[in-house]
Amino acid sequence: MSVRKRTWTTPKGVEKEAWVVDYVDTAGKRRLKTFPPGKKKEAVAFAATASVEVREGVHVADRATVTVKTAGEFWIATGEGDELERSTINQRKRHLKFHITPFIGDTLLSKVDPRAFQDTLRAEGRSAAMVKKALSSLGSIFADAIERKLATRNPVRDMRRSRKGKERRAEKRQKGKLKAxxxxxxxxxxxxxxxxxxxxxxxxxxxxxxxxxxxxxxxxxxxxxxxxxxxxxxxxxxxxxxxxxxxxxxxxxxxxxxxxxxxxxxxxxxxxxxxxxILARDEDGKxxxxxxxxxxxxxxxxxxxxxxxxxxxxxxxxxxxxxxxxxxxxxxxxxxxxxxxxxxxxxxxxxxxxxxxxxxxxxxxxxxxxxxxxxxxxxxxxxxxxxxxxxxxxxxxxxxxxxxxxxxxxxxx
CATH class of the missing domain: 1.10.443.10 (Intergrase catalytic core)
Known part of the structure; x- marks a missing residue:
């Protein structure tokens, strides 16, 4: 695994440069991950993470993963295969169609930022309850994708784990207790x-x-x-x-x-x-x-x-x-x-x-x-x-x- 700076000239004569992480994935296939010129720290961090994931056999390269929309369709198929209730399947379809796909459907799983997704839903006028439900569905999509070897981590779960106790208490305070x-x-x-x-x-x-x-x-x-x-x-x-x-x-x-x-x-x-x-009637039509x-x-x-x-x-x-x-x-x-x-x-x-x-x-x-x-x-x-x-x-x-x-x-x- 190496991190190197690459420079080249485009057909139009424009000089360009980038940081490239050169490594071999868990299947023995060579992979190249490119970062912009000012992103050396990100390139080094990715190299360190990828090295551990490859060693543990859980790394998934960007080209080996899928978009959120595709992963969501797999998630729905899993629910149908598990014979979940029709209402549950329909809820999954609604969340995917109206609250997930329009905003991050074309995003690769490895590129999803759940915090940014949450902010987008709020900016689009979704209620607090709907934002919570959509995030939960996104987390379930990632869980299913991990089982299919299409992702290595669940960023929604990681985000929730990192939430401070102060935020949780504020949310609980806002919700309030049931009152007579x-x-x-x-x-x-x-x-x-x-x-x-x-x-x-x-x-x-x-x-x-x-x-x-x-x-x-x-x-x-x-x-x-x-x-x-x-x-x-x-x-x-x-x-x-x-x-x-x-x-x-x-x-x-x-x-x-x-x-x-x-x-x-x-x-x-x-x-x-x-x-x-019942459907039968007597001689008088009753x-x-x-x-x-x-x-x-x-x-x-x-x-x-x-x-x-x-x-x-x-x-x-x-x-x-x-x-x-x-x-x-x-x-x-x-x-x-x-x-x-x-x-x-x-x-x-x-x-x-x-x-x-x-x-x-x-x-x-x-x-x-x-x-x-x-x-x-x-x-x-x-x-x-x-x-x-x-x-x-x-x-x-x-x-x-x-x-x-x-x-x-x-x-x-």
Whole structure:
């Protein structure tokens, strides 16, 4: 391996010079890497790095690698080969098409600067959440490329490792903690919501509030997964955004959840009145209806198929919030100049947040007072760290004012 200065004259008589790193790669092929005249330090640094990589058998020359776009296509093919969910594959395709390829698609993997890519996404108006997701996808592309021997390092992972703790703390501070009345419905709001529920959305939303199921788990729930006598729900499957049934989100997602009487009674009433039309009709032209069977979806749509998430939110949750008076003003005004009101919580995950807080709060405050590990299991989180990071601040402390006063009296008499 050598670093030398090369000078030459172009056909037009122009003298040029460059620094050239001359080396043999892991396959025994001679390689030349050229640097501009003022980049001797970079040339020497590359030579040192390449020497180690060649010795360890992990070096990939620029001509032996591929562009980010090509590596991204390989990444998608890997996901399809691993039979990932269609929603996951589609998300990969969207990230590659709209957020990665337009900016660095033609860049060789060895030339990618993730920090510059991040800055470009921000300058192009991508949200902080989208920037984070796109960077994560880029890191996954590099991980797949490393397995294919098209790259030797993952610069996204290296960038994240080098981030200072101060930056991480600032990001966490900006994100903030979940707050009651902002992210989590309060007890009064839930009381009002429960009182306003009726019709086909009542059993579904009660199950969301008092069992904490994810939207996909609610949409995939079958009658055979509910034991009304034992008062419990067993989560065994979920429905993705395309209505396809599959296993829970993670191994921990498969769980058994006890349910309170209000949910038991609502599901029992729903089951008694549950029937769905099938394609056959009787002599009078009326649809022949089939009683609930174990394999039937509990919260199916009118055709007996998986209900869409959008319908649950737009036709179930939002109208219920408006009816219950759980609302906030918008920037729009009506004919009288008064602000038009909107549902305060427009996503089902707010009900899941309430369920977690209900599990955590002390019985004196209307909660169950369960320990962290049990909360993790009920929520179906893959790790206790996830539960602690999201909801840890909601757990009551053991040194509140009353207990401190009692301790003081005991100590001082």
């Amino acid at each position: 009345g902002k992210d989590i419905p309060t007890r009064d709001e839930v009381r009002a919501l429960v009182a306003s529920l009726s019709g086909r959305w009542r059993p579904l939303l009660l199950t969301a509030i008092f069992a904490g199921l994810r939207s996909s788990e609610l949409r995939g729930l079958r009658w055979q997964d509910v034991d009304l006598d034992r008062r419990e729900i067993r989560v065994h499957q979920r429905a993705d955004e395309f209505g396809e049934i599959g296993p829970p989100k993670s191994e921990a997602g498969e769980r058994t959840i006890p349910i309170p009487p209000i949910v038991v009674n609502a599901l029992r009433e729903w089951k008694l009145g549950y029937s769905r039309p 649809p022949i209806r089939e009683d609930a069977k174990p394999h039937h979806l509990i919260f199916a749509n009118g055709a007996g198929k998986v209900e869409s998430h959008a319908n649950i939110v737009n036709r179930g949750l939002v109208p219920a919030m408006l009816s219950a008076g759980v609302i906030v003003p918008t920037d729009k005004k009506d004919e009288d100049g008064k602000p038009i009101m909107a549902a305060k919580y427009s996503g089902l995950h707010a009900l899941r947040h309430f369920y977690a807080s209900w599990l955590i709060n002390r019985p004196a405050d209307g909660g169950l007072g369960l320990p962290l590990k049990v909360v993790q299991e009920r929520m179906g989180h893959s790790s206790i760290t996830m539960t602690a990071d999201t909801y840890g601040h909601l757990f009551p402390r053991g040194d509140d004012a009353d207990e401190l006063a009692a301790a003081e009296a005991s100590l001082l008499g």
